[in-house]
Amino acid sequence: KAGVTQTPRYLIKTRGQQVTLSCSPISGHRSVSWYQQTPGQGLQFLFEYFSETQRNKGNFPGRFSGRQFSNSRSEMNVSTLELGDSALYLCASSLGTNWNEQFFGPGTRLTVL
Amino acid sequence: QKEVEQNSGPLSVPEGAIASLNCTYSDRGSQSFFWYRQYSGKSPELIMFIYSNGDKEDGRFTAQLNKASQYVSLLIRDSQPSDSATYLCAVEKGYGKLTFGQGTILTVHP
Numbered sequence: 001k002a003g004v005t006q007t008p009r010y011l012i013k014t015r016g017q018q019v020t021l022s023c024s025p026i027s028g029h030r031s032v033s034w035y036q037q038t039p040g041q042g043l044q045f046l047f048e049y050f051s052e053t054q055r056n057k058g059n060f061p062g063r064f065s066g067r068q069f070s071n072s073r074s075e076m077n078v079s080t081l082e083l084g085d086s087a088l089y090l091c092a093s094s095l096g097t098n099w100n101e102q103f104f105g106p107g108t109r110l111t112v113l
Numbered sequence: 114q115k116e117v118e119q120n121s122g123p124l125s126v127p128e129g130a131i132a133s134l135n136c137t138y139s140d141r142g143s144q145s146f147f148w149y150r151q152y153s154g155k156s157p158e159l160i161m162f163i164y165s166n167g168d169k170e171d172g173r174f175t176a177q178l179n180k181a182s183q184y185v186s187l188l189i190r191d192s193q194p195s196d197s198a199t200y201l202c203a204v205e206k207g208y209g210k211l212t213f214g215q216g217t218i219l220t221v222h223p
Contacts, residue, residue: 033209043157045199048209055208065176090156094209101147101210104156 004105011082018079025093037088050096119214132189136202139205146185192221
């Protein structure tokens with residue numbers, strides 16, 4: 001079974017720009033969660049989507065948004081990029097029911113200059 | 114108090130020894146707990162999950178959960194140099210949300 005895929009793997013942007021990251025979950029998984037990982041803050045939860053609905057959200061500003069499509073693929077968008085947005089962005093997929101294991105994709109490394 | 118706390122290490126053990134990694138959590142209502150391994154430059158890889166008090170074994174790995182003490186641990190038996198990585202403890206906090214500790218760096222030396 002294919003794993004979680006994320007595109008692109010690397011991105012370099014400048015301050016003020018916006019960026020869209022994509023995540024394709026494992027076949028049959030309906031939940032996609034997004035995380036930001038930085039050396040200082042570690043892994044932090046951004047939001048979770050299930051059946052095209054956002055069910056949970058972390059403590060990030062409104063510049064961070066996401067959506068999910070009917071095929072469970074998900075995108076996250078960051079507008080008005082700041083230097084501090086440089087991070088590894090990870091998505092994880094799961095079945096979406098209680099106490100499910102989450103499986104992570106390889107991540108997108110975003111650098112903001 | 115952080116929601117999930119781990120000793121950052123580094124924890125160094127000789128090859129063949131038992132590595133013991135510990136994690137405490139603050140929310141007594143937490144139900145499910147996960148251990149991930151992350152190699153440098155890679156994404157987290159799920160090792161174990163546990164939601165019942167007691168031990169759960171999978172190969173060389175044993176997860177232990179004590180809800181009364183709000184404590185989760187991971188034991189790695191017969192540690193190998195390939196086990197050298199950062200180990201992340203995570204607690205599920207609602208739909209699709211895992212709250213992670215800062216991770217423990219484990220080094221297994223030959």
